[in-house]
Amino acid sequence: MTAAISVTGLTRRYRDHLALDDVTLGIDGPSITGLLGRNGAGKTTLMRVIAAQEFASAGQVRVLGASPVENDAVLRRMVFIREDQTFPDIKVRDALAAASWFYPNWSAELARTLVAEFDLPTRRPIRKLSRGMRSALSIVIGLAARAEVTLFDEPYAGLDAVARQLFYDRLLAEYAEHPRAMVLSTHLIDEVAGLLERVVMIDRGRVVLDAVTDDLRGTFVTVSGPSAAVEQLVAGRAVWDRRALGAQESVVVAGGLADLDRRRARDLRLSLEPLSLQQIMVHASARRAEDAPERTSA
Numbered sequence: 001m002t003a004a005i006s007v008t009g010l011t012r013r014y015r016d017h018l019a020l021d022d023v024t025l026g027i028d029g030p031s032i033t034g035l036l037g038r039n040g041a042g043k044t045t046l047m048r049v050i051a052a053q054e055f056a057s058a059g060q061v062r063v064l065g066a067s068p069v070e071n072d073a074v075l076r077r078m079v080f081i082r083e084d085q086t087f088p089d090i091k092v093r094d095a096l097a098a099a100s101w102f103y104p105n106w107s108a109e110l111a112r113t114l115v116a117e118f119d120l121p122t123r124r125p126i127r128k129l130s131r132g133m134r135s136a137l138s139i140v141i142g143l144a145a146r147a148e149v150t151l152f153d154e155p156y157a158g159l160d161a162v163a164r165q166l167f168y169d170r171l172l173a174e175y176a177e178h179p180r181a182m183v184l185s186t187h188l189i190d191e192v193a194g195l196l197e198r199v200v201m202i203d204r205g206r207v208v209l210d211a212v213t214d215d216l217r218g219t220f221v222t223v224s225g226p227s228a229a230v231e232q233l234v235a236g237r238a239v240w241d242r243r244a245l246g247a248q249e250s251v252v253v254a255g256g257l258a259d260l261d262r263r264r265a266r267d268l269r270l271s272l273e274p275l276s277l278q279q280i281m282v283h284a285s286a287r288r289a290e291d292a293p294e295r296t297s298a
């Protein structure tokens, strides 16, 4: 099967700054992948290169089996919705009409439904929409395009919690009915964690974690309690973080705990707390900062 997205050894350099540093990533078929990372990690740059809006300094990008650069056939099968998407000075309905001409799988019915659900005024010029309404319009286009590769880069600037929930619900429903390769970059990690089948975490231009979300559950655990007992339990394990407060200690271990360890923890009166996706990202980037304090191209 042709991969939806295949990125190999991708580097993007801006003068002496490495925005992407030897990124390799494959998204084979339909899935919802979360692209996570701190500000400036390289998420937008990665999506822009995949969408052929930015050149790679080195490496290779294939979308649906071909280079997307100046490749109309591929670009029509891919939609890229950016945070604070810019539009020409046209009305909402004209933007929807233009999108319907461009994307071969466009669903006018879905667009109509979403426009009503987001309460978008179709006759209004886009420049007169609020920021949240502009995001809603981008989301309508991103979903109604039904593109095989659907990239959403923080698409909800200005959207309130109700509208964001509507977006998540419709994204899931669309995915269930018309499975496709969806990538969603976000800072609202805990808010979207339930949607994501896979997470790719980027830190300072590098992929620091690429995992199926279910596999991550219980893989990182905070063990807390009296220091001596905590140390007894975590001895010989990969420790991601260690914090002491008086005679108490909290240690994050990677690799999960077997049932036997969990029983031992109970006997030692230790508390075990699985890390959320957001906490995993915080720890993953802290570890990378220790490993690679500087990032410039040679």
Ligand SMILES: Nc1ncnc2c1ncn2[C@@H]1O[C@H](COP(=O)(O)OP(=O)(O)OP(=O)(O)O)[C@@H](O)[C@H]1O
Binding pocket: 014, 017, 018, 019, 037, 038, 039, 040, 041, 042, 043, 044, 045, 046
């Ligand atoms: N055109 C450019 N010229 C110079 N540097 C750039 C350019 N575009 C991006 N960068 C730099 O590349 C790095 C990655 O930026 P990018 O926008 O991809 O990050 P991001 O992960 O999307 O961040 P955020 O979550 O804040 O949107 C940043 O340090 C940014 O300043």
